[in-house]
Amino acid sequence: MSDPAMSDPRDDAVPVRGRRQWDLPKQADPTAPLLEVRDLRTHFKLDRGWVKAVDGVSFNLADGEALGLAGESGCGKTTTALSMVRLLPENGRIRKGSSIKLFGIDLVPKTERQLQRYRWREISIVFQGAMNALNPVIRVRDQIAEPVRVRLGQSETSSRKRALELLDLVGIPSRRSDAYPHELSGGMRQRAIIAMALACDPAIVIGDEPTTALDAMVQAQILQLLEQLRRDLGLSLMLITHDLSVIAETCDRALIMYAGKVAEEGPVSRVFTAARHPYTQKLLGAFPNIRSDRRTLEVIPGSPPDLLNPPPGCRFAPRCQYVMPICSEVVPPEITFDDGVRVACHLYTTASEGAIGSQTTTVEPTAATAAAASPASRASA
């Protein structure tokens, strides 16, 4: 048991967790935060060295919360998600010193066999490809029932009943329950995958670009479904997307990643209206109107660094318009502001040198940032 004073003070934490149909894992600390990721470093081994795909990422996910993960393609979003349940490609390693605590249980030291207990029952994932995430030779209904039967030990009959309930929940008519994946449309398939992700009533659902492959109208429907399920079931959601408007519409907090590190993280209302990190500002600048324009993020000039040999100091330095001498030498520490926003950028550390390394120091935005956030400076970029 950890000190209750250290635990998440949110009042609704207990009710959400109390909605669970299944017991918490035995070692779970009921007062611990739902998910606490600290200094996650996931690297891929290549002949030429290690690709530092995720390099020191920390974040929390509270009960019932939706966290949106954004950043250009290749910045480590998927790797972060796969690290949670260790479904990495064979050359992927979670390095020493990383910790992923679920109900206070660190998943990193778990063996593959031990980890199976947490997959799907605690953390399930909706993958990007609705086309390929379902097994083409097994009926959709049976794929949904499978974890209920195998993981929760339920009978054939009751697991099938649960599958039909879930299909109903995500809006797939029961007459389609016999279908094979290829017999369903892309949107239907993604609904079925969502139903499958809910099968064991997990604590956390991760959506890795769950709507990217779908056309705009179906995208909207799927997001609406996720929203509704989150409200009805009290899901805790980690939503990965490179579409910032999706995060603005559906998430409580946003985590902006750049080149394997957290650039900025905080409440959506703050991050999207008063972006502090130059990268976040660029991202938002690529979205003149978050709600209507769905341009992709590729419009930022330059490209992300090679993660085999990332630049020393700030990884955004080669593309940053505010770059300072210190930026290419010292890795910017993460600074947390009063409004709950966390930023890793030297623009905010130079003001209070002594704050470097501290995660809780409050720093007011400097003049440079204030200017950076203004529309005029964006236009000149």
Next chain:
Amino acid sequence: MSGHFLGRKLGQAAVTIVAIVLLNFVLFRLMPGSPDRILLRNPNATPEAIAAIRERWGLDKPLFPDQLVDYIAATARFDLGDSFKFRGQTVGDVILDRVGPTVLLVGLGELISVIVGLAIGAYAGWKRGGVVDRVGSSVSLVLYSMPYFVIGMPLIVILAAGLGWFPTSGMQDVGAETGFVGGLVDLARHLALPLLTVSLGLIGQYSILMRSAIIETRSEDYITTARAKGLPDGRVLRRHAFPNALLPMVTLIAINFGYVIAGAITAEIVFSWPGLGTLTITALSARDYPVLQGIFLLVAISVVIANLLADLVYGVLDPRVRV
């Protein structure tokens, strides 16, 4: 599986068989050494005798349409003519005598190789780089690359001639034990080495193909999904990866069936197994064209049927082709 799918596949098979029958006709009439000359084997034959023979075999009529029509009509009646070599026997009789041993050898060999080869290949590919993979893959590659007589010869030299555990040739001992069980044991002892020869080569081939099919399947998204579900590794392999990796194998095994028969022919010769393989050699050296023609037709049709079966099995295994 819909009737439409079944009908289409049956139609394709029928068209192929018609094509084979036509090819058979053309092929054996283009061959050097016309049948009449071989039939007579007598340089001093009188023109009258030759004419009589030609009339007897219908060779005096024009190739098209008369000979072709006669040929097709006869084939449709399963009348493949008389053997040159085995006087007094029809081609049908000669082949029928020898079909059993070959079916036994090829059938059992296919069965064993499919089961063992797919199992080894699936496991090796799943645990890529593991012990089974490293040992299995190199052994498989060696076996795959060896012609059947190279596999068969050492087996004869060591296990049959050397250790005397198995007979070196034939299908039955002369004056073999009587009785059903005794006969079966005798047959099994004779069958063991040719069967092993055929199976070893095929196991090597199937396990190599299955290994790469599994490796390809392993990186599919639905396998990641299955693992994300927290299913035990063995279940992910058996329930999710194997059935999908099996799909390309069904086609490969069917396409390969002609080569299996060709391989069995070699193995039969090595072990003097009294099947179609040894018959082919006999017929070849005697220029027994009707018998060769019959064997060719039979083998070709069985390959077509194997492919038809593969299509049907595929249709059962893969819901996507049932439409």
